Amino acid sequence: MGIPRGTYDILPNEVTTWHYLEKTAREICARYAYEEVRTPIFEETSLYERGVGETTDIVEKEMYTFLDRKKRSLTLRPEGTAGVVRSFVENKMYGESLPVKLYYFGPMFRYERPQAGRYRQFHQFGVEVFGSDDPALDAEVISLGLAFYRSLGISGVQVGINNVGTPEIRAKYFEKLIEYFAPFEAELDQDAKSRLYRNPMRILDSKVKRTQEIAEGAPSILDSLDKASMENFERVQSYLQELQVPFQVNDRLVRGLDYYTQTAFEFMIEELGAQAGVIGGGGRYNGLVQELGGPEVSGIGFGIGLERVILALKEQNVAIPSTKPMDCFLVTMGEQAQHASVRLLGELRGAGLKAERDYLDRKMKAQFKAANRYKARYVAVLGDEELASGKIQVKQMETGEQKSIAMDQLVSYLLEGK
RNA sequence: GCGGUCGUGGUGAAGCGGUUAACACACCGGAUUGUGGCUCCGGCACUCGAGGGUUCGAAUCCCUUCGAUCGCCCCA
Numbered sequence: 001m002g003i004p005r006g007t008y009d010i011l012p013n014e015v016t017t018w019h020y021l022e023k024t025a026r027e028i029c030a031r032y033a034y035e036e037v038r039t040p041i042f043e044e045t046s047l048y049e050r051g052v053g054e055t056t057d058i059v060e061k062e063m064y065t066f067l068d069r070k071k072r073s074l075t076l077r078p079e080g081t082a083g084v085v086r087s088f089v090e091n092k093m094y095g096e097s098l099p100v101k102l103y104y105f106g107p108m109f110r111y112e113r114p115q116a117g118r119y120r121q122f123h124q125f126g127v128e129v130f131g132s133d134d135p136a137l138d139a140e141v142i143s144l145g146l147a148f149y150r151s152l153g154i155s156g157v158q159v160g161i162n163n164v165g166t167p168e169i170r171a172k173y174f175e176k177l178i179e180y181f182a183p184f185e186a187e188l189d190q191d192a193k194s195r196l197y198r199n200p201m202r203i204l205d206s207k208v209k210r211t212q213e214i215a216e217g218a219p220s221i222l223d224s225l226d227k228a229s230m231e232n233f234e235r236v237q238s239y240l241q242e243l244q245v246p247f248q249v250n251d252r253l254v255r256g257l258d259y260y261t262q263t264a265f266e267f268m269i270e271e272l273g274a275q276a277g278v279i280g281g282g283g284r285y286n287g288l289v290q291e292l293g294g295p296e297v298s299g300i301g302f303g304i305g306l307e308r309v310i311l312a313l314k315e316q317n318v319a320i321p322s323t324k325p326m327d328c329f330l331v332t333m334g335e336q337a338q339h340a341s342v343r344l345l346g347e348l349r350g351a352g353l354k355a356e357r358d359y360l361d362r363k364m365k366a367q368f369k370a371a372n373r374y375k376a377r378y379v380a381v382l383g384d385e386e387l388a389s390g391k392i393q394v395k396q397m398e399t400g401e402q403k404s405i406a407m408d409q410l411v412s413y414l415l416e417g418k
Numbered sequence: 419g420c421g422g423u424c425g426u427g428g429u430g431a432a433g434c435g436g437u438u439a440a441c442a443c444a445c446c447g448g449a450u451u452g453u454g455g456c457u458c459c460g461g462c463a464c465u466c467g468a469g470g471g472u473u474c475g476a477a478u479c480c481c482u483u484c485g486a487u488c489g490c491c492c493c494a
Contacts (some may be wrong), residue, residue, distance in 0.1 A: 002484090056492095058492085058493080061492090062492080079493095079494085108494080110493075110494090112492075113419080113420095113491095114486085116487085116488070117494075119494095123494090124494065191490095191491065207491095255493095278494065279494070280494070281494070303494065304494070305493085305494025306494080307494075309494090331452090331453075333452060362446095363447090363451085363452095364451095364452055364453055364454095365450080365453070365454075366446085366447085366454095367453085367454090368454035368455090369454060369455085372454050376454095379454080381453065383452060384452095393453085397454070397455090400454090
């Protein structure tokens with residue numbers, strides 16, 4: 001027996017990092033007036049087929065799909081947006097005052113081969129905004145993402161933005177691309193060939209040298225945009241400038257999900273390499289709410305891969321705030337003292353102090369060692385003498401200073417020392 | 419789904435055909451039977467991911483399998 005492939009345990013010493021990420025995300029979202037939403041970890045399979053797109057890699061080969069006991073097809077969520085949109089529609093949030101600004105945090109599942117910064121169960125922090133086309137929101141969402149990285153202490157995050165137009169524009173652009181690539185068909189690599197008629201935009205970011213050379217001359221989607229899209233794109237850029245968000249226009253930026261319209265963006269960090277370097281991405285999805293049965297309400301959001309954020313934190317040696325030190329370790333000598341320690345320990349904890357004792361009947365020396373391991377600020381020694389006198393020995397570990405204190409004064413003494 | 423590398427104690431690792439499986443750290447115990455962080459001493463792998471084979475003999479060679487890791491596709 002072992003842990004399933006592509007999954008991993010987050011052990012206590014790592015959990016502090018996760019708390020740090022969550023806390024930071026929550027604080028920033030609160031500042032930007034986003035509220036948390038928690039949706040199920042699995043949904044009906046059809047939600048993703050319709051929402052994410054039938055021809056995407058995610059739906060074609062990466063979903064964890066299973067039948068329940070009533071033979072309903074369910075799928076462990078491969079991404080966050082579809083579920084949040086479903087919830088938005090189902091709970092008729094479009095009836096509330098718009099825009100509705102939401103964020104989420106949690107595990108996602110994709111059946112892929114594990115690799116650096118890629119797991120089968122991984123975690124995302126994401127936001128979604130519904131009900132406004134205002135390009136200022138596009139800029140807000142991007143700057144919120146960037147604020148998250150910065151607030152964590154990650155530097156060098158690059159923002160790439162593009163405008164992928166409307167589905168109609170993309171259809172026309174596809175024709176142009178096919179027209180351009182067709183004469184080179186024989187020179188393209190296998191992957192590019194298979195994409196030529198299905199999704200030629202994907203050829204643009206190929207890593208195969210010859211394909212890349214050919215792709216360099218391909219027409220840009222920006223030249224195919226209609227006036228409204230172009231204006232929208234320009235306004236997003238000017239708002240980003242207002243917010244002092246550095247960005248690069250990348251007309252080759254393609255996202256993996258079908259639902260994106262207009263603005264598409266990515267957060268990247270160079271040190272982590274080509275794959276893990278994309279630490280977040282998102283865009284606008286103006287047709288999705290309708291596609292999933294809601295009214296014509298537009299949306300925009302991003303998903304940030306937290307495993308990759310953690311890679312970046314480690315790469316850049318960002319210090320994680322450590323856990324609370326132990327206020328007091330109770331050393332006990334003898335059975336009487338062990339009994340008495342139960343109550344004393346309860347009192348310490350009841351007073352809000354972090355306190356611990358030995359449970360393995362260890363020798364005093366070993367108990368002191370344990371206290372050190374816990375980084376205890378004080379050690380209180382309780383033995384027969386103390387029980388008889390009602391006074392307990394309290395040692396401040398850093399200075400080695402030791403005092404005798406009335407047992408009922410211990411709590412207030414420790415609270416003073418904080 | 420495809421390709422490379424790897425798999426020895428709690429951890430980091432040596433050993434690469436010859437039989438008690440180095441060493442370091444961690445942990446436990448003792449020196450110091452009521453006091454930590456230093457020092458010294460002792461303990462801690464019937465076993466080298468699993469299964470099969472070659473051999474007088476395998477952790478060391480071969481095959482299979484599982485897993486990890488890195489890369490490709492794709493993505494966070």
